[in-house]
Amino acid sequence: SYDEGGSWEVLSPDLTRNDKSRQGSSGGPITQDNTSVEYYCTIFSAFESPHEAGVLWCGSDDGVVHLSRNDGKTWLSVTPPDLPEWSMVNSLEPHPTEPGGCYLAATRYKLDDFQPLLFATLDYGATWRRCDEGIPRDHFTRVLRADPDRAGLLYAGTERGVYASFDDGRSWSSLQLELPIVPVTDLAVKEGDLVVATQGRGFWILDNLSPLHQLDLDAIPEQNVLFTPRPSLRLGGGRGRGSSGRAGSNPAGGVWIHYHLAELDEETEVRLEILEEDGDLVRAFVPETKEKGDDAMEVGGLSREAGLQRFVWNLTYAGAADFPKMILWSGGMGGPRAVPGTYTARLTVGDQTMETSFVLLPDPRSSASQEDLVRQHDRIAAICVTLTNAHQGIRDLRTIRADLKTLAGKCGEGRLDEGPFAALLDEIANAQEILTSVEEALYQTQNESSQDPLNFPVRLTDKLAGVKGSIATGDFAPTSQAEAVAAELTGAIEAELARLQKVREVRLASINSGALALEIPAVLAGTREEENTDD
Template identity: 50%
Template sequence: RHIPRIAIDPTDHNVLYAGVLGNIYKPTTDRGVYKSTDGGKTWRKTLFANNQAGVVDLLIDPTNPRILYASTWRVQRTPYSLSSGGEGSALWKSTDRGETWTEISQNKGFPEGILGIIGVTVSPVNNQRVWAIIENKDQGGLYRSDDGGESWNQVNSERKLRQRAWYYTRVYADTKDVDVVYVLNVRYHKSTDGGKTFDTYNAPHGDHHDLWIAPEDPQRLIIGDDGGAQVTYDGGETWSTYYNQPTSQFYRVTTDNHFPYRIYAAQQDNSTVRIPHRTDGRSISEDDWERTAGGESAHIAIDPENNDIVYGGSYDGYLTRVNHKRGTVRAINVWPDNPMGHGAEGMKYRFQWNFPIIFSKHNPDRLYTFSQHVHVTENEGQSWDIISPDLTRNDPEKLKSSGGPITQDNTSVEYYCTIFAAQESPLKEGLLWVGSDDGLIHVTQDGGKSWTNVTPKGMPEWMMINSIEPSAFDEGTCYVAGTKYKTGDFAPYLYKTTDYGKSWTKITNGINSEHFTRVLREDPKQKGLLYAGTETGMYISLDDGKNWTPFQLNLPIVPITDLAVKDNNLIVATQGRSLWVLDDLTLIHQLYDAPKSKNWIYKPKDSYRMRGGSRSGSKTEGTNHPNGVITYFNLANLQDDDTVTLTYFDKKGDTIQSFSSSNKKDKKLQAKKGLNQFVWDMSYDGAERLPGMILWWASLDGPTATPG
C-alpha cells in the first residue's frame, strides 16, 4: 500500500524501479524492490527482505545506472503502537541494474545491533562517496563510505539530524560539490565538510521529507514538507510560498451559521482555519483564510449563538476557546496535564490525537468533549463534569508506551481505548451516541444518567468508530462509519440502526471491497439520501444505504476524511487535496421525483443577491459559489433543429429575462441533450447602447431583480 520511491533508468525510460514498503499494519510478502522493463506494464520483484520489512529508500547511482542502492526497513504499526527497527532493516547494493542485491550493512564500520530506518545518497561528483543516515540505539547518526559501501565511518551523531527517526531520515548529496550534503528533519541541515558539521536552516514550513537538487545547478532546489513544496533559486536564501498549493491534509470539517457560512477545519502540521464558502470578490484567496481555535489535529465546535466564539482541540487534550471579535484566546483543558512523550498507561484522561468536541443541538450552552469519558461544560470550559463511565474496552495491554525497539514515540496518535466519534440527536435532547477507537458504541437517552452498550453483533472487534450520524428524520435511527485499516483490513464498514442500537444492518453494497470508510453523512433535507467518504473517494446512496454508487465527478481520487452538509452544499475534507464544495444539492434532492424520459426543469434553490462572482481556471485560489440563480434542466429528446428557451418570471407572471438557444451573445442559451446547467445573474435587460455612446461613471447594465 505504500511506495516511497520510484526510480527511472536515465538511459532507458522503459526501465523502472519501485521501492515498496508495503502494508505497515500487517506482515505481507508484497514488499521489496520491483523492476519493470516495459514502462510499467509488468513488474517482477528482485529484492525481498522479509514480510515485515519493505523498501523505504531507493536510488540509481547518478553516474552509473547499473548501480543501485536500496534500504529496507522493518516497521509495523497497530492502532496503539509503532515499532521501528529489527530483522530486515538493512542497506543493499546492486551492480547489475537491480537484478541481484548484496547487503552492505554488515560491512566494516556500519552500526552494530538493531537497525531501524536508513536513508541513503550517492555523490554525483564521486560515486564512491555514499552517505547513510541510520537509526540505531547506541551508534545512530550519519555514516559515510568513500569506497562505494565497502567500509563505513560515522561522521556525525547529532540528535538534531535523527530525532523521530521514523518520521524523517532522509539524506541528499549535492550535485556539484562532493563535500556538501543535506539531512532533512524538522528543519533542514546542510554540511559543507563531508558531513562532519551541519548548519541548520528554515524553509517556509517545517517537517521536511524530500529534496530535489538540480543536476546542473545546485542552487536550485525543491523541498517537500508537511506544508507542500517550496522552490529556491539561490541555495535556500529565499524560498517560494506553499500557500499557492491545494495540498492541505484536513482531519475534520464543520460550518457555522454566519452568512455566507464559513468552513472550519484543521490541517495536518499546520493551523486550524475558517474560510467563507463564498466571497464578494472573484474567488476565494489566501486573504479570506484566517486562523481559529485549536491546533493541527483539531475537532472544532462553534458557539451556535455567537459564531465568533470557537472551540478547538489539539493533541494531548489541549483545548482552546477563541473570541475572534475580541482577539482573545483561553486554554480550557479538561485536565492540566501535558503527557507528551509518555505512554497511555496510568493517564487520568486519555485524549486521542483527534478527540471530538461538539455542541449540544438543543442547549447552546452545553459543550461536550471526550476522552475515555464524556465531559460536559455549560460555562464555556471554566469547569467540566463527567457524565459517563469509561466507555471503552480499557485494555491495559494496549495502553503502553509506543515505539521501540530503538526509539520511543508518544504524541497521543497511539493513545488507545478512547472515544473517537460522538454526536447528539437533532430530534431529542440528551440522546447522545458515542463510539470508541477500540470498537464500542454506546448510547444514552437521558443526557448521560444511564448508558447502554449497543455495539453491533457481528461487527469486527477493535474497529475504529470514525463517525456517528444520528438521523434528522427518525429518533431511533443512527448511522456509523468504521474502519479497521490500522489492523490491515481495508474493507468498508457502514452500519445503520432504526431502533436505538438494539439491532444493526451493514450497508456497504456497491462500495469497493478495498475502499475503507471514514465518514457517513445523512442529507438533512432528503430522507434516505446518504453520502460516504472513503480512503479512495466519494459514494452516494439514494435508498438509505441499501445501494451505493461512486460520486466522484471532478473530485480527485483522494482520501475523504470528513463531510458536512450546509445550505444545500456538500463540503468535503480531503487528506492531501484541501477542501472541496459541491455547490448545489438541489438537483440530487429532486432526482427522486424527476422523470428521466422527458424534458424537465428542476426547481432552483433559493438564491441571494450579493456581490462577487466566479473566476475559473485559477491554480492558486478557490472557486467562488456561482453568483445567481442556478438552474438545471434535462432535455431527453433534443433534436438538432430544436429551439430551447428558458424564461424567468416575477411573482405576477411578468417576464424578467428570457434566454434561447437561437439567440446570440448575452442572450444565448447553451443547450445539449441530457442534463444542462444555466446560471442567471438576476438582472433585467440593460439600456440600449447607441453608436459612439460613451458613459463616464455609469453603466448600461439592467437593474437586479428584487427579492421575493
C-alpha cells in the first residue's frame, strides 16, 4: 500500500506451505470454531530491513521463511535447515548492525514439542546458527530481540519468563528478577528499557538497561564496579502509582546510579559523592549505620550489600538545616534542583575510588533557558544558606540561654542583694531578653503542632521558606517580586543574627568577666550540638 491502506497491491506469491489439509473448517459436529487462531498457512511475522531499502523478510505459521532483496519482485526461501517442520515462526528480528542479519524465534508447542527454537543468520539466510543453548528444553520461545546498544546482547521471551544472552545467543541466563513465572508473548527494547508483554499478567518494564550494556561477566563477581549512568532528564514528580490496585508504578525520577560490590568486611567504608563538573561537592551519601554521618554525609539509602545495587539521586542539592521540633507553615527545607549539565559520581569502597561522569538533560517540555534555571538554583541555594544560618542561630541562642540560666542559679538567692552578684544578674537578664527577642523575630515560638501557625503569626524564617517554595515551583527564573521579597526577608534575618552575634561578642564577654571575678564558671559563646529527636 502506498496510500496508508486505502488500496493494496499484491507483493508476493503464497509464501507458506499452502497445505490444503491444514486449511479446513475447525470444530464440529455441532458448531464450528473458526476464530482465526485455528487457521494455518498464514504469514505470521515480517519486517523490512532498517539497513537496506527493498529487503523484506517474512515467516509463516507453518514453518517457512522467505526473503526478498528487490522490494518483493522475487522471493527466495531461506528457511533454516534445522528448523523442525511445521514450526510457527513467531518472530523475526533484524540484526542491529549487520544488513544481512536476522534472528528467528519459533514454537511447536501445539504439536506437543516444547523445545526452544532460536536461530540467527548474518548472510541473508544462506546459513543459520541455532542459538538457544542454555534455555531449558521445556521453555519454548515466542520472541527474540536484539539490544541496539550492546553488540551480542539478546533477550528471549519464553513460556516461563525472560532470558538474556551476552554472546549473541551462544549461552543464556535467566533475567527473571521480579517478573512472575508467566508466558512472555512479546518483547521490545525502547529507549534503553525492556518492555515485556505477558499472557495474563499485564505489561512489565525493566527500566534502565545501562548496567547490562556495561556488564563484564568475567570481572563482575569479584570486583567493585561503578557503572556509568545513562543520560537522565531533569523531570519533576515522584514515583506515582495509579489508583487501581492493578496499576503499575512509574520509575523513580532522577539519576539512576548502578554499582556492584564484592563481599565487604564490616569495617570497609562505602561512600557515594555527587560532584559538579568543576569538582564542587553536591551531595554525599553513606549506608545506614549505627553512627551519625558528619555534616557532609547523608546517612541511609546507599546499600553496602554484595551484588548489583541501584542508588537514585533525586537531583536535589542539600537543603537548609532545621532544629528540633521546628514547625513551619509556608515551606520546607528542600534544596535546589540540579541544572542541566555534566556531573561526576564518585564511589569510594575502602581504599578504592571509582569515578564516572554523567549528563543531566533539560526537560524537553520546558521553555526555560539554562540561564533561567541557574538563576532559580542560585536563589534557592542562597535562601537555604540564610535559613541554615538562622536555624543554627536559634540552636546557639537556646544553648546560650540555658547556660545563662544555669549561671544565674549559681549566683545564689542569698546573694542577690550583694552588688557584684546583682550587677551580674542584671546583665544576664538583659542578655536573656535580647536572645528571646531574636528568637521570636526569627521563629514563632508558640508553635507546638502543625496547625498552630493558623493561630499565631508566621515569623521571618517561615516567610522566607514560603518564598523559596514559590521560586522552586516549575522551571522559571525568580520573578522580580520574589527577588525583592527574598532580599527584604534575608536582610531582616541577618539583622537579627547580627544582634545575636553582638550578644556573643559583647554581652557574654562582660558576663564572663563578671563571673570570673566571682569565681563562677563562664558561659560558652560557641555552639553545642543538640540531639535532633524529630522523626
